Amino acid sequence: MTPRHPSDLRRFGYLGPRGTFTQMALDAWDGARHQEQVPFGSVDAALEALRSAEIDAAMVPIENSVEGGVSATLDALATGDPLVVIGEVLVPVTFVLCARAGMPLSSVRSVGTHSHAWAQVRTWMATHLPDAVYVPTLSTAASAAALGQPGDVMFDAGVCAPVAAANEGLEILAEDIGDNRSAVTRFVLVARPGTLPEPTGADKTTVVLFQRDDHAGGLLELLEQFAVRGVNMTRLESRPTGEAMGSYCFSIDFEGHLQDARVGETLMGLKRVCADVRFLGSYPRADGVRADARVGTADTDFDTARSWLEQLRS
Numbered sequence: 432m433t434p435r436h437p438s439d440l441r442r443f444g445y446l447g448p449r450g451t452f453t454q455m456a457l458d459a460w461d462g463a464r465h466q467e468q469v470p471f472g473s474v475d476a477a478l479e480a481l482r483s484a485e486i487d488a489a490m491v492p493i494e495n496s497v498e499g500g501v502s503a504t505l506d507a508l509a510t511g512d513p514l515v516v517i518g519e520v521l522v523p524v525t526f527v528l529c530a531r532a533g534m535p536l537s538s539v540r541s542v543g544t545h546s547h548a549w550a551q552v553r554t555w556m557a558t559h560l561p562d563a564v565y566v567p568t569l570s571t572a573a574s575a576a577a578l579g580q581p582g583d584v585m586f587d588a589g590v591c592a593p594v595a596a597a598n599e600g601l602e603i604l605a606e607d608i609g610d611n612r613s614a615v616t617r618f619v620l621v622a623r624p625g626t627l628p629e630p631t632g633a634d635k636t637t638v639v640l641f642q643r644d645d646h647a648g649g650l651l652e653l654l655e656q657f658a659v660r661g662v663n664m665t666r667l668e669s670r671p672t673g674e675a676m677g678s679y680c681f682s683i684d685f686e687g688h689l690q691d692a693r694v695g696e697t698l699m700g701l702k703r704v705c706a707d708v709r710f711l712g713s714y715p716r717a718d719g720v721r722a723d724a725r726v727g728t729a730d731t732d733f734d735t736a737r738s739w740l741e742q743l744r745s
């Protein structure tokens with residue numbers, strides 16, 4: 432199969448409505464800015480639309496520097512028909528508290544927002560609105576959109592990006608309320624298998640590993656596959672498989688591309704020791720940081736070793 436090129440993608444889904452941080456990530460993706468952008472109510476809905484070919488790619492949040500992994504995304508990628516990550520985008524996140532005109536801060540009794548955003552403004556809320564009740568919404572912009580429509584809303588104020596509040600003509604009650612001013616969220620652009628970006632020298636690969644059985648040193652056995660080949664991991668998370676209590680899989684990002692010899696050897700090692708390895712794509716790193724191949728782990732080192740073995744065998 433000829434791999435599809437990322438520039439062939441036309442219809443991009445994202446966690447909406449307009450004004451989410453996810454839409455900012457999509458706008459920051461060169462190939463998507465002038466293409467059709469389709470908002471979805473949830474990460475699951477966007478990924479299902481991708482699986483059923485309603486859209487060509489979906490931008491979804493995967494990791495936040497304060498709150499950690501986005502479980503909805505990690506779980507949706509670990510199960511169901513396979514999908515692959517073809518790119519990543521880092522977005523600095525700053526939050527505002529907004530409300531309908533005429534609502535003073537002192538009258539706010541309830542606040543709506545996405546659970547990840549709420550986790551990032553907890554200290555500000557505890558200081559300024561200690562008695563406010565939290566109401567979860569499907570995204571930050573969904574809270575602004577609800578306040579922007581006429582009619583009853585289940586909360587008095589919303590927490591969202593400044594652009595979402597502006598889109599809905601809401602009043603800003605407080606700016607920059609994030610507990611960590613340098614918070615960043617990482618988003619991934621996901622496509623159906625068959626799209627593999629070229630290696631750039633500054634790439635990441637994502638996999639989900641399913642263990643064969645539960646035994647002492649089981650995780651170490653998996654990690655050794657990376658260590659002995661000089662492959663650096665950038666994220667490791669365990670997620671319940673949902674099959675039974677104590678059944679976990681490991682979601683891992685590491686440096687390098689499927690085409691790199693050390694990555695290929697690592698994947699083969701994992702395939703031997705795991706019950707299943709789900710390859711979730713190789714893609715250019717958003718920060719452009721190039722992977723340093725440790726002595727003995729460059730492509731040429733693997734080539735030399737392979738030729739030496741072939742010579743011995745012949």
Ligand SMILES: O=C(O)C(=O)C[C@]1(C(=O)O)C=C[C@@H](O)C=C1
Pocket residue numbers: 446450451452453454492495501524545547548569570571572616
């Ligand atoms: O609700 C949004 O605006 C999103 O894009 C989702 C999301 C997330 O899932 O982490 C993205 C960035 C912020 O960290 C808060 C919420």
